[in-house]
Amino acid sequence: MQIREIGEQGLLKILQGFCPRDLIGDDGAVLPWSYSLENGQNDRQSLVVTTDLLVEGVHFSDRTTSPADAGWRAVVANLSDLAAMGAQAVGITVGLGLRGDTTVSWLEELYQGITACLQQTPIVGGDVVNSPINTIAITAFGRVHPQQVIKRSAAQIGDAIVVTGSHGKSKAGLELLLHPEEYGLTSLSNYGQLEEGEILTADRREIIQAHQRPQPRLDVLPYLTSFDRIAGMDSSDGLADAICQICRASGVGARIDRAALTIPEVLTQMVSAKTALDWVLYGGEDFELVLCLPWVQAASLVQKLGSEAAIIGTIASDPAILLLSEREGNFTLNLEQGFQHF
Amino acid sequence: MQIREIGEQGLLKILQGFCPRDLIGDDGAVLPWSYSLENGQNDRQSLVVTTDLLVEGVHFSDRTTSPADAGWRAVVANLSDLAAMGAQAVGITVGLGLRGDTTVSWLEELYQGITACLQQTPIVGGDVVNSPINTIAITAFGRVHPQQVIKRSAAQIGDAIVVTGSHGKSKAGLELLLHPEEYGLTSLSNYGQLEEGEILTADRREIIQAHQRPQPRLDVLPYLTSFDRIAGMDSSDGLADAICQICRASGVGARIDRAALTIPEVLTQMVSAKTALDWVLYGGEDFELVLCLPWVQAASLVQKLGSEAAIIGTIASDPAILLLSEREGNFTLNLEQGFQHF
Numbered sequence: 130m131q132i133r134e135i136g137e138q139g140l141l142k143i144l145q146g147f148c149p150r151d152l153i154g155d156d157g158a159v160l161p162w163s164y165s166l167e168n169g170q171n172d173r174q175s176l177v178v179t180t181d182l183l184v185e186g187v188h189f190s191d192r193t194t195s196p197a198d199a200g201w202r203a204v205v206a207n208l209s210d211l212a213a214m215g216a217q218a219v220g221i222t223v224g225l226g227l228r229g230d231t232t233v234s235w236l237e238e239l240y241q242g243i244t245a246c247l248q249q250t251p252i253v254g255g256d257v258v259n260s261p262i263n264t265i266a267i268t269a270f271g272r273v274h275p276q277q278v279i280k281r282s283a284a285q286i287g288d289a290i291v292v293t294g295s296h297g298k299s300k301a302g303l304e305l306l307l308h309p310e311e312y313g314l315t316s317l318s319n320y321g322q323l324e325e326g327e328i329l330t331a332d333r334r335e336i337i338q339a340h341q342r343p344q345p346r347l348d349v350l351p352y353l354t355s356f357d358r359i360a361g362m363d364s365s366d367g368l369a370d371a372i373c374q375i376c377r378a379s380g381v382g383a384r385i386d387r388a389a390l391t392i393p394e395v396l397t398q399m400v401s402a403k404t405a406l407d408w409v410l411y412g413g414e415d416f417e418l419v420l421c422l423p424w425v426q427a428a429s430l431v432q433k434l435g436s437e438a439a440i441i442g443t444i445a446s447d448p449a450i451l452l453l454s455e456r457e458g459n460f461t462l463n464l465e466q467g468f469q470h471f
Numbered sequence: 472m473q474i475r476e477i478g479e480q481g482l483l484k485i486l487q488g489f490c491p492r493d494l495i496g497d498d499g500a501v502l503p504w505s506y507s508l509e510n511g512q513n514d515r516q517s518l519v520v521t522t523d524l525l526v527e528g529v530h531f532s533d534r535t536t537s538p539a540d541a542g543w544r545a546v547v548a549n550l551s552d553l554a555a556m557g558a559q560a561v562g563i564t565v566g567l568g569l570r571g572d573t574t575v576s577w578l579e580e581l582y583q584g585i586t587a588c589l590q591q592t593p594i595v596g597g598d599v600v601n602s603p604i605n606t607i608a609i610t611a612f613g614r615v616h617p618q619q620v621i622k623r624s625a626a627q628i629g630d631a632i633v634v635t636g637s638h639g640k641s642k643a644g645l646e647l648l649l650h651p652e653e654y655g656l657t658s659l660s661n662y663g664q665l666e667e668g669e670i671l672t673a674d675r676r677e678i679i680q681a682h683q684r685p686q687p688r689l690d691v692l693p694y695l696t697s698f699d700r701i702a703g704m705d706s707s708d709g710l711a712d713a714i715c716q717i718c719r720a721s722g723v724g725a726r727i728d729r730a731a732l733t734i735p736e737v738l739t740q741m742v743s744a745k746t747a748l749d750w751v752l753y754g755g756e757d758f759e760l761v762l763c764l765p766w767v768q769a770a771s772l773v774q775k776l777g778s779e780a781a782i783i784g785t786i787a788s789d790p791a792i793l794l795l796s797e798r799e800g801n802f803t804l805n806l807e808q809g810f811q812h813f
Binding site: 130131132133135137140141143144147148149157158160176178179180181182183184186187188219220222223224225226227229230231232233234236237240243244251252253254255256257258259260261262264266268270 | 472473474475477479482483485486489490491499500502518520521522523524525526528529530561562564565566567568569571572573574575576578579582585586593594595596597598599600601602603604606608610612
């Protein structure tokens, strides 16, 4: 049997059989030793590791992604996984598989994108090998106080479900880059640049930016330190996927309030309301955090995070994951519609 | 300009420009915070990380490598890098890029090879994505007391140069698998299995084993704890490459005694003495350690390690790296003849 026949969840099930049960199932692994900074013996924090592969033609292409954007996105996926664990970044390793005909300038721009997204976090090592297809493998290391680890499995019945920002913009930006003619634009040249003379509206620039330069939500972490228990993960594979994964890991269900979901106006200008909602729920790559915590704390958190953060629903005992809408009726969210790697 | 035009060393120079100078240049990075085991506050050790990519058709192929052997070799490259830093293994992450038509049994056998080589070391996380070419990206974590880190740059004039075992067998095993007819064997079928009825001599079985299931020399580390300073690295890219890299990093030269180099007898049965010596010096993938330390300590170490370990030369102030031979005359070893990734 081939792996594409068993699907991503079937595949993960096989691979997880080879891993210790307590170390897997989250965006990163919390390793069971704590370390302390050289100059602060009491600052004991756990080590968090996470790893991601990006493959040319699968995760990035010259059509929509400059080498610098590819580097940025390889890093953001990893930093977002750290944020999803509640961990600050401390370093990454970069493994590269490169075609021999890759240009030096492509490689330099890739690294410029990597370091731009990293800001002060250092690249601490790497490997570079020949490959028929350009591949970027990044492993990121982070640190988190053991009491402040965010886990998918920690959601409790009655928790509020918080999103740290709006969803759907990254998918909208990708669609605009892939099918510019459908949205009244002259074809975009390589790397998502517009033809000369073409003018983009501010909100279209924003969704292209959301796709090409998404931000890891490490900035959210300082607001979380006062809370005792937070469940959650990032929404890199889609908002609905994140909600479903949290519910499955926690053995609970969820009720999402359709009216509480922000649908960015630029989406409804591009496509039907139904498609816009699909992009919000299943688009993926927004790299926001989806967090579950008691209502009073959730309300305080949303207030601190500002305009695009919102409480979008509540954790329920009934295992169904429902989107409740007065106008459109209720429907069930499912894992299968999220971004499938296979 | 394309990266294949600038060569591996040129490529590394560019990439190292993006990394902190004090963290690179060895088989792994020693991160500047130390961690302590939960139950032993005084057991402060540094964290070492290393990463390696293996690509189908470049580093392994169905012709000479079963999926289990590919998994083994992906792990051994990383564990050997940890051993080369003086670090014991504590965990790895596994990133996989897989063709959709990869079979489930191939994947399971790959993981069986990975876990067989790991022994008790856990897989603590991973990622699996679609890719046109099967790719294995492993990052390994280790721990080492800060005083016992083995660095390439620590060799001193007058040091003895120790190898922990013989070289050339892995290359000989690969050649036997690739060109069985040249060595009087019926063609080997896929995965390096012999045709039915064919009988391999013990030493030919040994070199195939050396290629398919090399051992990381983590077993050497307990013998090193009593020494104050050890320079070194592993010989994964060849014995000559290791000597040259250590000399370059330490700003010294070396004199290798041709008579002290073991040339396994099975090599000279297969090829000319000259080619056998080439395999010993440049063959690569033997995953032994090449260590530089004072002579008295070196002699004691070699005695403890047993038959295949040897002192093969000495570190000199003159930067030339010479192989001294009474019979064949002296010649210079160079970096370019080692395994080039590009």
